[in-house]
Amino acid sequence: MAEKPQPVRVLYCPLCSLPAEYCEFGPDFEKCKPWLVQNAPELYPDLIKEANAKETDKVTDQLESTGISSDGATPSAPKQEVRRLPGGKIKKKEKQEVVIEKVVRNKRKCITTVKGLELFGVKLSDASKKLGKKFATGASVVKGPTEKEQVDVQGDISYDIVEFITETWPDVPENAIFFIEDGRKVPAA
Structure with missing residues (x-):
């Protein structure tokens, strides 16, 4: 058995x-x-x-x-x-860089996203207010896909934003600002 x-x-x-x-x-x-x-x-x-x-x-x-x-x-x-x-x-230590990306929605509407300003000691709530006033649009601080906060500004302001950032916050050098175009990171300078 x-x-x-x-x-x-x-x-x-x-x-x-x-x-x-x-x-x-x-x-x-x-x-x-x-x-x-x-x-x-x-x-x-x-x-x-x-x-x-x-x-x-x-x-x-x-x-x-x-x-x-x-x-x-x-x-x-x-x-x-x-x-x-x-x-x-x-x-890894984060690189100090500001990344600007234009996102198109509903075929004609654009949102310009600014990431990385907080790495230079800029308060994002103050940055969104200043960007909203300067470009006369809505701007807000939102959490991005990587759970980091970023500033979303309505409209396509990517052409003027580099000059405004370097003038308003002198701690941000122009060579640390990048655009995302066609999925590639391109220096703004």
């Missing part, structure tokens, strides 16, 4: 309530990582390496904050702060 099969024991994560092997697809994998390292190390061996690397980084940072580098020498220049994304990826 054959043995009765035993039920499979499934380890569930108490944080995301998914089986441990599916935590990485859950709502917040970062919160689950410490629990997984402690309770299911065989499922995610990379997490253990990452946890060890973080411990080493903490010790190195503590040494450097006291003025000693990890090799025992005093540091010659301060280290630039690097922003890390989840998963340990390094976030």
Whole structure:
């Protein structure tokens, strides 16, 4: 007579309530990582390496904050702060540039979109007011497709906007302003 099969024991994560092997697809994998390292190390061996690397980084940072580098020498220049994304990826620093794009809707109506003014310290609400007054149109601050705020101005004002931006906000150099034409980024200067 054959043995009765035993039920499979499934380890569930108490944080995301998914089986441990599916935590990485859950709502917040970062919160689950410490629990997984402690309770299911065989499922995610990379997490253990990452946890060890973080411990080493903490010790190195503590040494450097006291003025000693990890090799025992005093540091010659301060280290630039690097922003890390989840998963340990390094976030690239955004280029400081203003991108102007003309979007045509309903065959004749145009909207001119201005992105990147906030990188030069310009308040977008003030910018939309000034652009609206200068060109006598409606202008507003909206969230773009990449969840970043941008200024939308009604009408095709792309011909005068470069001169207006450089005069109104001297911190914005003309060589940092670009147009998007036919899907390509073209310098305005």
